[in-house]
Amino acid sequence: MALSPGHPLNGERVLRIPRSSNDVFKIHKEKKIGTRNVQSMYQPGKAANRVKEMKRLQIDILGCSETRWPDSGHCIIDEHHIHFSGDNTTRNINGVAIILNNQTNKAVQGFIPISNRVALNKIKAKPFDLNIIQSYAPTSESDDQEIENFYKQLRTGLEHTKKEEFNIIMGDMNAKIGQGKVENVVGGFGLGVRNERGERLIEFCQEVDITIMNTFFKLPPRRLYTWRSPADNNHRIVRNQIDFIMINRRYRNAVISCKTYPRADTPSDHNLLLARTKLRLKKVVRKKTPRTSCMQKLKQDNVLRWTKERLNEEFKNISENNNHEIEIEDLWNKIKVSITSVTEEELRPDRLVKRQQWMTDSILELMEERRQHRNRDNVKYKELHKKVIRAIKEAKEERWLQEKCVEIEILQKKYDNFNLHKKIKEATGGYQ
Structure with missing residues (x-):
């Protein structure tokens, strides 16, 4: 066994005892969870840009506001899964999405598109399940009724969760919390001046017992602001904190840090807000569907040629290795097995086609x-x-x-x- 470089008082070195892998208590694992107002992913290349930044910053879960994608559904870009909820009209307004890396997506239990402003992703985790609610609040020009409808949708999302689960609400809330501590809700390191929308957000947090995490870490202003006004320039600084990551109060100690990344490259006047949490995901066991063959592939000349050659070879082997006294049932079983094995190999259906195939x-x-x-x-x-x-x-x-x-x-x-x-x-x- 190797000797330790440390010396006790008598000057002799002591033996280093190697740690067994079984001694490591692996209950939690660090995860990076972020949110950003992307100001439309409708433009070609923007979704791929988000995935690229997720890879660079090693983000596990990224919530996106104002995606402007229509309808709701799921797609894959470069092994990252995008679950999105958008507008059902032709206007392509609002919209939210949650992007998960491939490993995290294996633990997904379900996705609930509540509206074009709120969506919920349920993820299996230890010791409790993780629920991500991505949101995009109405702007300050919206009337009070629209604001109340938005908070009703958030409550609808929370109704699909349990109090003992790890619940995260994040996104562009279009509210200024500002400075001023509120017990169990707002920390002492907010930014700016609180407005009426900020007061409404605090009321909601008190009602559902959640904490606004990016106000609890002492950081320089450049790591606190999430939105830069169009009036911001070299002579005048106009920056506010309107994007938030909120967690039910009992789990706020699971958040190691929560800060913005101004240099994350996505064309938007909002900064990426990223929280580091300790959580271990658990893979969801899904029922395996029987493998089927895709007969449409036979319309491809090369596939048709290879399939013919394989089948002819199989039939030739059956003919050479069997005598005339074989039962018809046994002969048919051999032919069936040969046809099945060839079609499963040569006519295997393609996996889900990734979007944006033109990306180079x-x-x-x-x-x-x-x-x-x-x-x-x-x-x-x-x-x-x-x-x-x-x-x-x-x-x-x-x-x-x-x-x-x-x-x-x-x-x-x-x-x-x-x-x-x-x-x-x-x-x-x-x-x-």
Whole structure:
């Protein structure tokens, strides 16, 4: 056994006792949970940009406000799962989403899209389940009735949870809490001056017994403000704290830190707000569905050729290895097994198609270069931002869509209506 470098009083070194892996008490594990008003993910490339920042900052769960995606559903971008709830009209207003990395998504029990301002994600965890409620409150120009409807929707989300569970409400609350401690709700490190909407938020927190965590950590103002006003410039600073992460009071000690990241690269006047928590997730065991084959793949020449060759080879082996006295039932079972094994291997259905297939490595490199200049060189940042938008437009419209249109024309000439409509849906970009 190795000797420890430490010396007792008699000058002799002591033996180091190695720690067994069984001695480590693994109940909690640190997770990063963040929220941000992204000011629309409808623009091409913005969702991929969020995922890229999640990877860079190693964020497990990211809530997004004002996504402007229609309807509600689920999609995958680069092994990150986006659960979203949006507007059912054609206006594409409001909208919230919760993005989970692949490991966290394995523990998801369910997603409840309550409205285009509130959505709930239920996650299996130890010692208690985790519930994430992402929100986007009405702006200050909204009337009181709209505000009350919003808080009713938050209560609806909490009705799907239990008091003993780890409940987090986060998002753009469009309220100024300001400075001034409120027992068990607001800490002593808020920012700015409290307004009427802030008072209403505090009332709600007292009613449901939750704590606003980003007011409990002593930090410089640049780590506290979450929104920069359009009037903010080199001569005048106009910055406020209107995005919050709120946790039921009994678990507030589970939050290690809660602060903003002004340099996170997503074109928005809101900063990323990130909390570090200690929590261990538990994988949800789902029922396995029987594997099926996709016969549509036989329309691909190379797949059809390989399938024919495999089947001919299997049938040849059956013919050579069997005598004429074999029972018909046994012969049929061998043929059935051969056909099943070949179709499962060659005609296996594709996994869920990732959105934004047109995204290229060069665009992601441009995004990374743009991030390096954020809050450092605004001129260079704007120049690179234009390049990113131009590259996205070129990749999507001039290459990807052109290829899709050619495929659609070929399918139309073949009168293949099933795949024709499938390709049209892919090209038009339905979010479901």
